Amino acid sequence: MTNDDWPTHTSFPKISGRLVDLRGLSIGDANDISRLMTYNISKSLWEVPYPYSLEHAQNFINSSRRDFESLKSVNFAILYKNNPEGDSSLVGIISLKNIDLDNKNANLGYWIGELYWGNGIASESVALVINHAFSILGLEEVYAFVYSENKASMRVLEKNGMTKKGEANEYSKKLGRYQNTTKFVIKRQ
Numbered sequence: 179m180t181n182d183d184w185p186t187h188t189s190f191p192k193i194s195g196r197l198v199d200l201r202g203l204s205i206g207d208a209n210d211i212s213r214l215m216t217y218n219i220s221k222s223l224w225e226v227p228y229p230y231s232l233e234h235a236q237n238f239i240n241s242s243r244r245d246f247e248s249l250k251s252v253n254f255a256i257l258y259k260n261n262p263e264g265d266s267s268l269v270g271i272i273s274l275k276n277i278d279l280d281n282k283n284a285n286l287g288y289w290i291g292e293l294y295w296g297n298g299i300a301s302e303s304v305a306l307v308i309n310h311a312f313s314i315l316g317l318e319e320v321y322a323f324v325y326s327e328n329k330a331s332m333r334v335l336e337k338n339g340m341t342k343k344g345e346a347n348e349y350s351k352k353l354g355r356y357q358n359t360t361k362f363v364i365k366r367q
């Protein structure tokens with residue numbers, strides 16, 4: 179994909195799976211995002227502060243729009259079709275970040291609200307976004323960084339055909355300690 183055929187903001191992709199729908203973020207999602215972003219989630223993510231205020235969420239949504247228009251990232255709201263709170267409210271976010279159209283790769287990141295863990299939501303969302311990266315965006319490689327203690331996330335990536343590509347020990351300012359981090363990669367078949 180080149181700059182010329184990148185979808186405009188109005189054509190933000192919508193993706194539907196068996197369990198989830200993925201759509202663009204809107205400012206009305208800010209409340210759900212700040213409410214769902216608990217410490218248990220934030221501690222597994224590099225860039226997400228805790229506590230995560232409504233203003234953090236609004237800034238994230240606004241920067242998501244700009245980053246989509248400038249081809250830097252695609253941040254999807256995850257909706258869960260079996261959500262007892264209604265199937266239009268956001269239960270998590272999945273993103274392709276640092277999209278590099280020259281080297282045809284991107285960094286995958288995601289989180290799911292704690293209430294919804296263990297229902298297969300992350301697994302299906304990752305499958306849908308990897309497919310989008312390869313078949314719609316034309317990327318050749320998707321990679322993800324996971325704290326090595328995050329067994330659930332590693333399982334999600336492995337179930338989706340991603341394989342370990344090295345480990346590093348890095349200092350996390352948020353956690354105040356060194357953390358082993360594993361890189362996972364999948365290439366377009």
Ligand SMILES: CC(C)(COP(=O)(O)OP(=O)(O)OC[C@H]1O[C@@H](n2cnc3c(N)ncnc32)[C@H](O)[C@@H]1OP(=O)(O)O)[C@@H](O)C(=O)NCCC(=O)NCCS
Pocket residue numbers: 218219220222223287288289290291294295296297298299300301302322323324325328329330331333334337
């Ligand atoms: C990691 C996370 C996204 C998983 O979301 P989820 O929707 O609950 O994931 P799924 O239900 O699709 O799958 C979880 C898998 O991990 C497994 N799992 C859960 N806890 C586990 C553990 N402690 N050890 C090993 N496997 C574990 C589950 O059994 C399941 O595998 P299965 O389908 O083979 O049974 C969610 O816990 C989360 O948002 N965590 C905080 C943020 C985060 O870690 N983001 C990823 C950063 S790289």
